Amino acid sequence: MIGSNFILLIFLILLQFLDSCFSLPLCTDSRAPSTPKAKLDFCSNNGTSCCNNADDLRLKKQFESMNISDSDCASLLKSILCARCDQFSAEIFRVDSIPRPVPVLCNSTISANSTQSGQAKNDFCSKIWTTCRNVSVLNSPFSGSLQGRAGAPVVLNSTKLTEVWQSQKDFCDAFGGASDDESVCFNGEPVTLNSTGIPSPPSGMCLEKIGNGSYLNMAPHPDGSNRAFFSNQQGKIWLATIPNEESGETLELDESSPFLDLTDEVHFDTQFGMMGIAFHPKFSENGRFFASFNCDKAKWPECGGRCACNSDVNCDPSELGNDNGAQPCQYQTVIAEFTVNDTASQPSMATKAKPSEVRRVFTMGLPFTAHHGGQILFGPRDGYLYFMMGDGGGTGDPYNFSQNKKSLLGKIMRLDIDTTPSAKDISQLGLWGNYSIPKDNPYTIDADLQQEIWATGLRNPWRCSFDSTRPSYFMCADTGQDQYEEVDVITKYGNYGWRVYEGPSVYTPPTTPGGNTSAKFTSLIFPVMGYNHSDVNINEGSASITGGYFYRSMTDPCLYGRYLFADLYAGAIWAGTENPISSGNFSSNKLNFTCASDSPLKCNFSPGSSFPALSYIFSFGEDNNKNLYLLTNSGVYRIVRPSRCKYECAKEKDVKIESPGPVSSPPSKASRSRGPCKSLLALLSLLGLLLLNFV
Numbered sequence: 001m002i003g004s005n006f007i008l009l010i011f012l013i014l015l016q017f018l019d020s021c022f023s024l025p026l027c028t029d030s031r032a033p034s035t036p037k038a039k040l041d042f043c044s045n046n047g048t049s050c051c052n053n054a055d056d057l058r059l060k061k062q063f064e065s066m067n068i069s070d071s072d073c074a075s076l077l078k079s080i081l082c083a084r085c086d087q088f089s090a091e092i093f094r095v096d097s098i099p100r101p102v103p104v105l106c107n108s109t110i111s112a113n114s115t116q117s118g119q120a121k122n123d124f125c126s127k128i129w130t131t132c133r134n135v136s137v138l139n140s141p142f143s144g145s146l147q148g149r150a151g152a153p154v155v156l157n158s159t160k161l162t163e164v165w166q167s168q169k170d171f172c173d174a175f176g177g178a179s180d181d182e183s184v185c186f187n188g189e190p191v192t193l194n195s196t197g198i199p200s201p202p203s204g205m206c207l208e209k210i211g212n213g214s215y216l217n218m219a220p221h222p223d224g225s226n227r228a229f230f231s232n233q234q235g236k237i238w239l240a241t242i243p244n245e246e247s248g249e250t251l252e253l254d255e256s257s258p259f260l261d262l263t264d265e266v267h268f269d270t271q272f273g274m275m276g277i278a279f280h281p282k283f284s285e286n287g288r289f290f291a292s293f294n295c296d297k298a299k300w301p302e303c304g305g306r307c308a309c310n311s312d313v314n315c316d317p318s319e320l321g322n323d324n325g326a327q328p329c330q331y332q333t334v335i336a337e338f339t340v341n342d343t344a345s346q347p348s349m350a351t352k353a354k355p356s357e358v359r360r361v362f363t364m365g366l367p368f369t370a371h372h373g374g375q376i377l378f379g380p381r382d383g384y385l386y387f388m389m390g391d392g393g394g395t396g397d398p399y400n401f402s403q404n405k406k407s408l409l410g411k412i413m414r415l416d417i418d419t420t421p422s423a424k425d426i427s428q429l430g431l432w433g434n435y436s437i438p439k440d441n442p443y444t445i446d447a448d449l450q451q452e453i454w455a456t457g458l459r460n461p462w463r464c465s466f467d468s469t470r471p472s473y474f475m476c477a478d479t480g481q482d483q484y485e486e487v488d489v490i491t492k493y494g495n496y497g498w499r500v501y502e503g504p505s506v507y508t509p510p511t512t513p514g515g516n517t518s519a520k521f522t523s524l525i526f527p528v529m530g531y532n533h534s535d536v537n538i539n540e541g542s543a544s545i546t547g548g549y550f551y552r553s554m555t556d557p558c559l560y561g562r563y564l565f566a567d568l569y570a571g572a573i574w575a576g577t578e579n580p581i582s583s584g585n586f587s588s589n590k591l592n593f594t595c596a597s598d599s600p601l602k603c604n605f606s607p608g609s610s611f612p613a614l615s616y617i618f619s620f621g622e623d624n625n626k627n628l629y630l631l632t633n634s635g636v637y638r639i640v641r642p643s644r645c646k647y648e649c650a651k652e653k654d655v656k657i658e659s660p661g662p663v664s665s666p667p668s669k670a671s672r673s674r675g676p677c678k679s680l681l682a683l684l685s686l687l688g689l690l691l692l693n694f695v
């Protein structure tokens with residue numbers, strides 16, 4: 001018997017997963033599907049697949065070892081083995097939960113009223129049962145321990161389903177499940193997503209201006225309250241209280257009393273400064289937070305680190321052009337850990353941080369003065385720190401850093417900041433600071449990769465975010481060179497193509513001291529959205545994309561589920577729409593937007609323009625209620641109800657306006673919006689699985 005505490009524990013663990021779900025073509029190991037070198041022999045593919053030819057051969061062997069005499073049952077079990085190659089395998093194997101040896105089999109009873117696919121297709125679980133129940137199967141995937149590694153069957157003697165399960169109900173309780181709005185089950189065929197009809201573009205986005213300050217970063221307070229941290233490029237972080245919607249009030253932020261002031265350490269210039277802030281997921285208990293900034297080693301001795309241009313990556317620092325007269329690697333990119341001032345009784349009550357670094361996490365010298373991203377974000381599912389790094393500058397990535405697997409430039413990194421390595425580990429592994437490498441980083445797939453790397457081939461990722469409803473949607477905007485600004489869905493080991501491609505087109509760099517790079521890359525991942533420089537009216541400089549968020553607030557229901565992004569210079573904003581939902585196929589429209597006439601702070605309008613003059617759009621921000629903000633050179637703007645700007649949105653009338661809660665009290669867990677992906681039934685079926693295994 002299992003103790004009830006144990007069940008409770010499992011229950012709590014499972015509850016954690018309820019908020020998250022996948023979709024978009026994604027494999028069980030978080031990678032994007034790719035095109036196998038040769039057409040798959042056993043598990044046929046019509047294009048991209050989650051299996052390569054070696055996986056295919058392995059599945060074929062596994063199938064043969066099952067020695068199934070009944071041909072109908074054999075063909076069903078083959079389809080189940082090959083489900084691992086499906087483009088949506090992460091989805092049908094529900095990889096967020098306990099690893100499953102088989103996908104979720106579409107089960108009729110709970111989905112009889114489901115809108116997805118017809119009744120017949122949803123009977124796959126009972127079809128397996130009726131066809132296979134009396135058939136002997138060696139090494140049956142259904143007898144494999146559900147705790148075991150997915151896809152690695154426990155070697156068992158010949159079994160029939162009826163020897164393990166009493167009835168179809170028992171069997172389908174264990175393996176069945178249904179499709180719901182945001183997740184699909186396996187019905188024996190490749191997963192297809194139904195188009196729900198393309199929603200018409202929103203008629204416009206309504207803004208209110210709530211602050212005057214110019215900030216690069218906004219991070220909601222991890223305690224769930226209506227507070228958020230804002231930081232500027234010069235190096236200050238403030239803790240602010242966000243006014244309730246419709247209150248007419250402005251951001252409560254005391255410029256003269258920052259939470260932390262690093263302006264003495266931070267090197268501030270056009271593309272230099274405090275680039276990112278990230279608060280530990282358990283900040284409310286441990287008070288830990290991180291700042292990513294640039295410094296000048298000529299001015300601050302603690303700024304020194306290894307140069308990103310070195311012999312490991314075929315780069316000779318003495319050959320670097322003296323950009324702005326600087327010495328090579330004079331400027332560094334740094335991540336440092338800080339903590340709250342311990343005079344506060346609890347970290348979440350703290351209004352000040354200790355000014356000195358607790359720990360230097362990362363230091364790397366930069367070859368040029370541009371393109372070094374610098375955003376840091378905690379992964380909502382894994383708790384690791386993602387660090388966005390550009391190609392280091394220079395037109396056309398002259399040293400081929402972004403494609404070079406030994407360089408951390410032009411990469412997205414994933415670091416474990418909870419496990420501090422020993423000095424010996426740091427030197428043996430050649431780390432750039434005090435962090436550890438997560439065990440499932442992609443170097444485990446490709447030994448040539450530096451261990452920090454999560455994704456490659458970026459130019460200058462400028463603002464990434466995780467969809468708060470579907471954390472597998474890790475969206476990054478990547479700034480282009482001459483033509484195209486792109487939005488990418490970042491996946492493990494993904495190569496986003498720069499400098500071989502700029503957006504969808506082949507790119508030829510003007511100078512290549514590092515040599516020429518051929519376009520012979522088999523599995524580059526192309527952008528899901530973007531725009532040409534010719535699509536925007538640019539007054540100065542070139543276009544430059546600013547990535548935003550999936551809009552997940554019901555304040556403007558017509559924007560719900562759209563991914564928002566902008567051009568930094570042109571004051572243009574787009575809404576990306578995914579259709580079918582969860583497919584990873586996006587289209588985008590430029591949005592009309594304006595300011596509410598009752599905006600707490602008045603917006604400026606250029607003469608003759610119906611668009612407010614926002615000046616540079618540096619970033620977007622999201623608060624704990626999922627409302628979105630624009631952080632611009634002219635101030636902070638919040639997206640509000642469309643009717644306040646007289647924009648038409650039929651759905652707005654259906655949304656009940658919640659009465660504002662008391663200031664600075666964390667919202668209760670129950671009132672936080674839960675992703676629509678996982679039903680309680682899914683939870684119960686998982687519990688059923690566990691009981692089966694442990695009782």
Ligand SMILES: *[C@@H]1O[C@H](CO)[C@@H](O)[C@H](O)[C@H]1NC(C)=O
Binds near residue numbers: 043044046190
């Ligand atoms: C490939 O395409 C054929 C014909 O369109 C279809 O019958 C088959 O199911 C597809 N197979 C896969 C694995 O998508």
Ligand SMILES: *[C@@H]1O[C@H](CO)[C@@H](O)[C@H](O)[C@H]1NC(C)=O
Binds near residue numbers: 067138
């Ligand atoms: C496979 O099944 C056949 C009969 O269906 C049997 O003769 C043979 O011994 C089986 N092979 C193994 C390895 O069990």
Ligand SMILES: *[C@@H]1O[C@H](CO)[C@@H](O)[C@H](O)[C@H]1NC(C)=O
Binds near residue numbers: 112113
């Ligand atoms: C399912 O459909 C049946 C008949 O079509 C209906 O009577 C029943 O109320 C529906 N159940 C749910 C939960 O919608």
Ligand SMILES: *[C@@H]1O[C@H](CO)[C@@H](O)[C@H](O)[C@H]1NC(C)=O
Binds near residue numbers: 116117118195
């Ligand atoms: C999904 O597609 C199937 C087959 O084309 C169709 O029968 C079903 O009605 C569609 N469902 C929705 C929600 O569009």
Ligand SMILES: *[C@@H]1O[C@H](CO)[C@@H](O)[C@H](O)[C@H]1NC(C)=O
Binds near residue numbers: 130131133134
């Ligand atoms: C399976 O066995 C049961 C009882 O042993 C029998 O009633 C049923 O007809 C068999 N089904 C098949 C498909 O052989």
Ligand SMILES: *[C@@H]1O[C@H](CO)[C@@H](O)[C@H](O)[C@H]1NC(C)=O
Binds near residue numbers: 156157
């Ligand atoms: C497999 O068969 C052998 C010999 O009959 C038996 O000793 C063993 O317990 C069986 N294993 C399982 C897991 O049923």
Ligand SMILES: *[C@@H]1O[C@H](CO)[C@@H](O)[C@H](O)[C@H]1NC(C)=O
Binds near residue numbers: 109110176178685
């Ligand atoms: C699957 O269907 C069976 C009946 O065939 C039902 O008893 C069971 O509750 C369903 N399980 C799930 C997880 O939907």
Ligand SMILES: *[C@@H]1O[C@H](CO)[C@@H](O)[C@H](O)[C@H]1NC(C)=O
Binds near residue numbers: 201202203204592
């Ligand atoms: C945006 O505004 C312009 C001018 O007011 C109008 O012509 C256009 O139709 C609007 N676009 C949308 C999507 O409503």
Ligand SMILES: *[C@@H]1O[C@H](CO)[C@@H](O)[C@H](O)[C@H]1NC(C)=O
Binds near residue numbers: 211212601
């Ligand atoms: C914003 O700026 C305006 C004009 O400089 C000033 O009057 C106002 O007090 C400022 N408001 C806030 C909240 O800082």
Ligand SMILES: *[C@@H]1O[C@H](CO)[C@@H](O)[C@H](O)[C@H]1NC(C)=O
Binds near residue numbers: 341354355
């Ligand atoms: C903590 O805050 C108190 C009050 O603001 C201040 O006196 C003290 O110097 C701070 N300590 C540190 C280490 O910053």
Ligand SMILES: *[C@@H]1O[C@H](CO)[C@@H](O)[C@H](O)[C@H]1NC(C)=O
Binds near residue numbers: 359363434
């Ligand atoms: C690790 O952190 C300590 C304390 O901040 C610092 O002195 C040391 O230089 C760091 N090591 C590396 C490799 O950055």
Ligand SMILES: *[C@@H]1O[C@H](CO)[C@@H](O)[C@H](O)[C@H]1NC(C)=O
Binds near residue numbers: 518
């Ligand atoms: C650029 O990097 C790619 C990937 O490491 C490599 O295949 C190519 O040869 C490199 N090109 C040059 C000129 O170094």
